[in-house]
Amino acid sequence: MRMDRAVKERIFRNAALSLVIYALPPALMFAWLSLHRQTPWSHPAFTGHPTGLFWSFCELLRGNGFLIFIISLGLIEFSLGRYTEEWRGNETVLDIVCFALPRLVFAPFFAWFSLHVLPSIAPREHNAFGWVPLFWGILMLCVADDLTHYWYHRLHHEVPWLWRFHRTHHSAPYMGMSMASRQNAFFTIFFSQTYVTSILVYLGLGPAATAVLTIKSIITITAHSSVPWDKPFYQHKVLHPIAWVLERTISTPATHHAHHAATTDDGVGYYKGNFGNMFFLWDVLFGTAHISRRYPKTYGISHYQGDPWYAQVFWPVFKSNVPGSELASDGPIVRTDDSRLPSGAKDAIPAPATSGGD
Amino acid sequence: MVLADASLLLKKIAVGVVIAAIPLLIVIGGLTLTRVVLERQAGHQVPLQTQPSTH
Secondary structure, rough: OOHHHHHHHHHHHHHHHHEEEEEEEEEEEHHHHHHOHHHHHHOHHHHHHOOOOOHHHHHHHHHHHHHHHHHHHHHHHHOOOOOOOOOHHHHHHHHHHHHHHHEEEEOOOHHHHHHHHHHHOOOOOOOEEEEEEHHHHHHHHHHHHHHHOOOHHHHHHHHHHHHHHHHHHHHHHOOOHHOOOOOOHHHHOHHHHHHHHHHHHHHHHHOOOOHHHHHHHHHHHHHHHOOOOOOOHHHHHHHHHHHHHHHHHOHHHHHHHOEEOOOOEEEEEOOOOOOOOEEEEEHHHHHOOOOOOOOOOOEEOOOOOOOOOOOOOHHOOOOEEEOOOOOOOOOOOOOOOOHHHOOOOOOOOOOOHHHHHO | OHHHHHHHHHHHHHHHHHHHHHHHHHHHHHHHHHHHHHHHHHHHHHHHHOOOOOO
16 A cells, blocks of 8 residues: 555655754754853753752652552543443453553663663763753753654554554544553554653753653643543633643644544544644644644544454554454555545545554 | 564664654754864863963
8 A cells, every 4th residue: 555645745845844843952052052152061060960849740750650640540530431331341451451561561671771772882972961951951852752753653644554553542432541551562662752762861861851751741641531621721711822822832632632533524533633742833833733622522443343452462463353454464554444535535545544544 | 474574563663763863863963063063162262261371
């Protein structure tokens, strides 16, 4: 299955713009230091770890605090009845395995990468950029981590052969905090932004990464959550200006739920865009944004028939036994689902392939 | 089938490496360049600042 030419052209155009965006924080920092005649590497004070209430909060969340936060959020979702009768059997096992796997297997793997692989590859480069002032480090990581995440995510939707590695994240017919970690193992273990951030932390941007990853985790989890924290901003007119800025800056439940919708034709759902994780700004900049301030009625993939949890986690090592599934041995790369196509376009467009599932 | 799956995984890893390499090269290159250029600028000023007094 080949990519749509228009999609390919837009990817290249947006990628070119991304190169400029990646270069902006270092360029601005250079201009700032040059203007103020600062050479921070000659002041050891710059390498110190920041202190204060915000940093204590970050440290708390990066430890067990975050686990407590997401479990509490899950309990709130349960008590509000957000998980429907669809969350049972295979789906429950899948969500629990996907929740446990990153914490029990992937986190130690990434720690090993940071603590053993990087020092053995570049032993003298450790903390080479420890002099970067905190503000600039945060700005650099906001862009380097989250824009890379945006591209990793977007390409798994727009490049047909990559879609099956991301399908698990979209298969659930419900939303909730567990959706954030519901991923194929190979999708998670090869997360590009994790390696980018790990390497930059090794090079000295550790404190900045603590701040960025803490905020990113909160935004990502709450955007997947079935608790619509952004709703009051749309309901009260006085809050509309804040909503306008908020929904264009960060991922909110409304915009990210739209990305997980089962349909894209009702003016609410939009699985062809809204790829941003921490920042929604990337979608606005690249023209992949859809803002409706409403929440979809149905979620997931319309042709989903409950592929076994092990196939969804470990595909392509384990295959699905559901005939016609994209994860089955003889399944299609992207399953044609005419119900998603606009009327009159069914013969012209082969599948939702190039805009990738949901 | 096993070969096809292995090749698919390798292709996916290659895409991931490219996606990660681009921002890393830009950020690391930018920071290295910042230090080199600013040190050179500061280096030009050093003789003026440390010039021994003739008085």
